[in-house]
Amino acid sequence: xxxxxxxxxxxxxxxxxxxxxxxxxxxxxxxxxxxxxxxxxxxxxxxxxxxxxxxxxxxxxxxxxxxxxxxxxxxxxxxxxxxxxxxxxxxxxxxxxxxxxxxxxxxxxxxxxxxxxxxxxxxxxxxxxxxxxxxxxxxxxxxxxxxxxxxxxxxxxxxxxxxxxxxxxxxxxxxxxxxxxxxxxxxxxxxxxxxxxxxxxxxxxxxxxxxxxxxxxxxxxxxxxxxxxxxxxxxxxxxxxxxxxxxxxxxxxxxxxxxxxxxxxxxxxxxxxxxxxxxxxxxx
Numbered sequence: 001x002x003x004x005x006x007x008x009x010x011x012x013x014x015x016x017x018x019x020x021x022x023x024x025x026x027x028x029x030x031x032x033x034x035x036x037x038x039x040x041x042x043x044x045x046x047x048x049x050x051x052x053x054x055x056x057x058x059x060x061x062x063x064x065x066x067x068x069x070x071x072x073x074x075x076x077x078x079x080x081x082x083x084x085x086x087x088x089x090x091x092x093x094x095x096x097x098x099x100x101x102x103x104x105x106x107x108x109x110x111x112x113x114x115x116x117x118x119x120x121x122x123x124x125x126x127x128x129x130x131x132x133x134x135x136x137x138x139x140x141x142x143x144x145x146x147x148x149x150x151x152x153x154x155x156x157x158x159x160x161x162x163x164x165x166x167x168x169x170x171x172x173x174x175x176x177x178x179x180x181x182x183x184x185x186x187x188x189x190x191x192x193x194x195x196x197x198x199x200x201x202x203x204x205x206x207x208x209x210x211x212x213x214x215x216x217x218x219x220x221x222x223x224x225x226x227x228x229x230x231x232x233x234x235x236x237x238x239x240x241x242x243x244x245x246x247x248x249x250x251x252x253x254x255x256x257x258x259x260x261x262x263x264x265x266x267x268x269x270x271x272x273x274x275x276x277x278x279x280x281x282x283x284x
Contacts, residue, residue, distance in 0.1 A: 002021065004018050005109065009110075011103065012060055014102070022053065022102060023052070023053070025098050026049070026098045029097055030094035033048065033087050033091045040083060040087075043083065044081035046077055046081075051074070052091070056099050059126055062125055062129065067132055068132065071134075071135075072136055075138065075139065075141035076144045079148070080144065092133070092137075161173060161187040161194075162174065163190070163194050163198075165200075166273070169202060170200070170203075170204070170272055170273075171198065171200045172203075172205075172269075173206070174206045174209065175210050178210070179210055179212070179213045179221070180217055181216040184216070184217040184220040184224070187221075187224065188223075188227070192224075192227055195231050195233045200233050202236060203234070203235055204236045204238060205237050206239045206265040207238070207244065213244055218248060229258040234260065235259050236262060237261045238262045239265060
């Protein structure tokens with residue numbers, strides 16, 4: 001490597017003056033990452049080479065707080081854009097090796113290779129800070145990913161039971177996709193809670209979008225209908241598919257005495273909205 005003469009220079013200045021050489025050597029060390037530099041820049045607006053330079057300066061200056069904060073920022077960025085962790089590990093290890101090569105060259109140019117005490121002190125500080133960066137990076141990465149998963153879980157739970165008010169007393173619960181026991185449990189909790197809060201008197205549950213229902217989900221759904229009735233709300237089911245009805249018959253589950261069924265959601269809406277309008281129409 002062709003280095004700018006580092007005689008009588010601090011390590012920091014030596015790294016600054018040889019920033020481009022450092023970058024070239026780093027890319028030679030991290031061959032897999034080298035091919036992804038532009039892609040990572042495009043996906044996450046992350047300049048790997050500039051960030052590597054920033055990190056090594058923090059490390060040689062022994063700036064613990066800055067290293068920890070930088071690790072937190074990097075962890076969030078890599079988690080946010082789902083960048084590959086194996087590339088990050090390779091990149092940091094390449095930074096470590098390249099930095100030590102430059103530290104060796106700096107000491108060689110300044111005739112300091114025989115100072116073992118200084119070497120061991122530096123080795124402890126340098127590796128400790130890089131390990132601290134890696135540790136902080138993974139903690140931040142994991143925390144951000146966990147938050148994303150939790151937010152997505154809550155979103156799915158909210159979408160699992162989208163109760164839509166039609167009037168002050170009538171609401172619709174359109175259900176789509178597949179229903180397993182976990183989802184049926186979420187629906188049960190949210191439906192009973194919202195019936196109580198909104199004082200719903202008629203809940204139309206449209207199952208025309210349900211592709212499949214597991215056995216346990218069917219049983220829990222039937223219990224939900226009983227719970228809806230116990231809260232003084234009339235459950236109305238629309239859009240039952242033949243295969244789901246066959247499963248219900250095969251399980252010998254009953255839908256309860258207070259449950260009304262309609263062929264389609266349109267039929268239910270026409271019936272209840274017309275009834276509601278007539279009920280409140282002024283007498284002539």
